[in-house]
Amino acid sequence: xxxxxxxxxxxxGGTTALDGLSLDLGPGVTGLLGPNGAxxxxxxxxxxxVLAPDAGTVRVLGRDxxxxxxxxxxxxxxxxxxxxxxxxPGFSVREFVDYVAVLKEHTDRRARRHEVDRVxxxxxxxxxxxDKTRTxxxxxxxxxxxxxxxxxxxxxxxxDEPAVGLDPEQRLRFRELVSADPGRCVVLSTHQTEDVxxxxxxxxxxxxxxxxxxxxxxxxxxxxAGRVWRSDAREPGADLAWIAGDGSTxxxxxxxxxxxxVVPTVEDAYLVLVGAKxxxxxxx
Amino acid sequence: MTPPDTWHPEEGQLQAYVDSRxxxxxxxxxxxxxxxxxxxxxxxxxxxxAPRLAAVxxxxxxxxxxxxRPWLERLLGRCGVTEPDARALLAAPNVRLAWWxxxxxxxxxxxxxxxxxxxxxxxxxxxxxxxxxxxxxAAYAPGLDRARAIVAATxxxxxxxxxxxxxxxxxxxxxxxxxxxxxxxxxxxIGLAWMLPSLxxxxxxxxxxxxxxxxxxxxxxxxxxxxxxxxxxxxxxxxLSTIGGVGQLVSAGLAAVALVVLTNQWKHLDxxxxx
Numbered sequence: 241x242x243x244x245x246x247x248x249x250x251x252x253g254g255t256t257a258l259d260g261l262s263l264d265l266g267p268g269v270t271g272l273l274g275p276n277g278a279x280x281x282x283x284x285x286x287x288x289x290v291l292a293p294d295a296g297t298v299r300v301l302g303r304d305x306x307x308x309x310x311x312x313x314x315x316x317x318x319x320x321x322x323x324x325x326x327x328x329p330g331f332s333v334r335e336f337v338d339y340v341a342v343l344k345e346h347t348d349r350r351a352r353r354h355e356v357d358r359v360x361x362x363x364x365x366x367x368x369x370x371d372k373t374r375t376x377x378x379x380x381x382x383x384x385x386x387x388x389x390x391x392x393x394x395x396x397x398x399x400d401e402p403a404v405g406l407d408p409e410q411r412l413r414f415r416e417l418v419s420a421d422p423g424r425c426v427v428l429s430t431h432q433t434e435d436v437x438x439x440x441x442x443x444x445x446x447x448x449x450x451x452x453x454x455x456x457x458x459x460x461x462x463x464x465a466g467r468v469w470r471s472d473a474r475e476p477g478a479d480l481a482w483i484a485g486d487g488s489t490x491x492x493x494x495x496x497x498x499x500x501x502v503v504p505t506v507e508d509a510y511l512v513l514v515g516a517k518x519x520x521x522x523x524x
Numbered sequence: 525m526t527p528p529d530t531w532h533p534e535e536g537q538l539q540a541y542v543d544s545r546x547x548x549x550x551x552x553x554x555x556x557x558x559x560x561x562x563x564x565x566x567x568x569x570x571x572x573x574a575p576r577l578a579a580v581x582x583x584x585x586x587x588x589x590x591x592x593r594p595w596l597e598r599l600l601g602r603c604g605v606t607e608p609d610a611r612a613l614l615a616a617p618n619v620r621l622a623w624w625x626x627x628x629x630x631x632x633x634x635x636x637x638x639x640x641x642x643x644x645x646x647x648x649x650x651x652x653x654x655x656x657x658x659x660x661x662a663a664y665a666p667g668l669d670r671a672r673a674i675v676a677a678t679x680x681x682x683x684x685x686x687x688x689x690x691x692x693x694x695x696x697x698x699x700x701x702x703x704x705x706x707x708x709x710x711x712x713x714i715g716l717a718w719m720l721p722s723l724x725x726x727x728x729x730x731x732x733x734x735x736x737x738x739x740x741x742x743x744x745x746x747x748x749x750x751x752x753x754x755x756x757x758x759x760x761x762x763x764l765s766t767i768g769g770v771g772q773l774v775s776a777g778l779a780a781v782a783l784v785v786l787t788n789q790w791k792h793l794d795x796x797x798x799x
Binding site: 288289290308312315316318320322323324325326327328329330331336339340342343344345347349350353385388 | 582585586589607608611612615616617669670671672673674675676677678679680681
């Protein structure tokens with residue numbers, strides 16, 4: 241296993257972010273789904289070694305992050321994209337990536353220069369290398385954060401909402417980038433179920449700091465079989481319903497007699513699991 | 525562009541230039557010619573082995589790279605500070621801001637003290653120990669360091685970051701306050717005796733930061749100091765007595781406790797301390 245969390249708990253004041261969650265992560269891309277406040281970011285921060293759990297044990301890349309020397313060793317081998325990518329506004333894109341590379345112990349200047357060029361090329365920011373970071377759009381800033389995460393070709397990539405702000409073309413490029421090495425362990429949180437369906441070997445659904453589901457995207461979709469149907473109007477008995485692109489209503493819940501059941505998607509299954517909380521606006 | 529009626533170096537001369545890159549007039553004339561003559565540049569390109577060309581380019585890049593580094597970073601490098609330490613220290617705009625703020629505050633303090641007729645020592649005693657406290661907090665507070673979330677997951681330890689920034693900014697504030705003390709009408713003990721309380725307060729802020737966050741810790745400690753000095757002043761205690769023998773002992777004890785707590789908190793600073 242590349243990373244393992246066992247019975248971890250974390251509270252902030254009186255709020256429980258993680259409530260005895262256990263999880264094993266191996267090679268391949270694992271998608272973390274959950275409504276806002278589910279504990280995704282806290283879990284990723286703990287795996288990235290920047291936050292210690294209040295209780296429970298964590299092993300990352302075979303080491304214990306609570307031990308300073310082992311934590312440093314883990315950090316040498318992981319790439320982390322935080323939810324908020326803050327960059328110094330007076331730095332150029334290249335200067336900022338170079339700064340992070342220095343702190344990641346890329347001490348040889350020539351090798352570092354090539355490495356910075358490589359990651360900028362990976363995220364398609366070469367043409368912006370000498371632009372100030374303050375001039376970047378939200379999507380570009382995300383790609384800048386991705387560039388720093390890819391420094392040193394890490395064995396473990398922890399990405400907190402990496403696809404936010406990326407345009408469709410960049411999202412495809414991102415999927416290609418993240419899935420290029422099947423031996424690498426990638427764990428990413430997202431609100432976009434289509435990314436999970438397209439990219440992930442495994443999907444993990446968390447809510448209120450607990451694990452609700454773990455399995456393949458196909459298993460997740462299959463878990464909602466018999467609970468999603470099509471209707472011409474809103475069904476009063478449905479748990480959730482929304483208008484689909486073709487104008488029909490797509491209710492979720494116990495189907496009424498004679499309902500036309502449809503093959504559920506990953507998104508349907510996620511909504512079945514999490515319920516109305518999942519429809520809350522992102523960032524709420 | 526190839527000037528038609530001009531001198532061209534012989535191939536042997538070009539090869540010698542490539543092999544040994546001589547200095548002097550001969551090299552200068554070849555270089556001047558190469559700038560204008562596409563034919564000779566093409567001859568030269570074929571004559572230079574690819575690894576050699578790559579090495580020359582890398583050398584050029586090294587020089588450009590060196591020139592691009594800020595002068596202060598180069599200066600620190602010459603003083604033996606490692607590149608990661610220098611970068612960690614100088615990169616964040618809030619550290620530079622805190623540093624300049626400390627310098628400015630020291631100047632303002634000196635002006636205030638020098639122009640005060642009544643009890644300038646009291647004013648100095650109230651404000652001088654707070655300078656390192658406030659500037660250290662401003663240099664380190666993660667809310668002011670935009671890149672902190674990314675930097676936190678690098679192998680560069682947060683505790684080292686804290687120490688480097690505290691020493692740079694807090695040290696500057698300390699020196700500034702020493703200079704400001706020269707503005708006091710009498711250069712007696714008070715010019716030095718505030719240092720231990722100041723050190724204790726700064727260490728206290730750093731020790732409290734993992735629990736309370738740097739900003740609230742600095743505000744609480746500064747507020748506490750002001751309350752103590754004001755209360756003693758109202759009771760008619762002379763400023764010098766506040767930091768006299770008992771004051772020094774209390775400060776030393778406080779500094780020692782804060783240092784022990786801070787040492788034990790290194791782990792938390794590095795892993796999710798609110799600092």
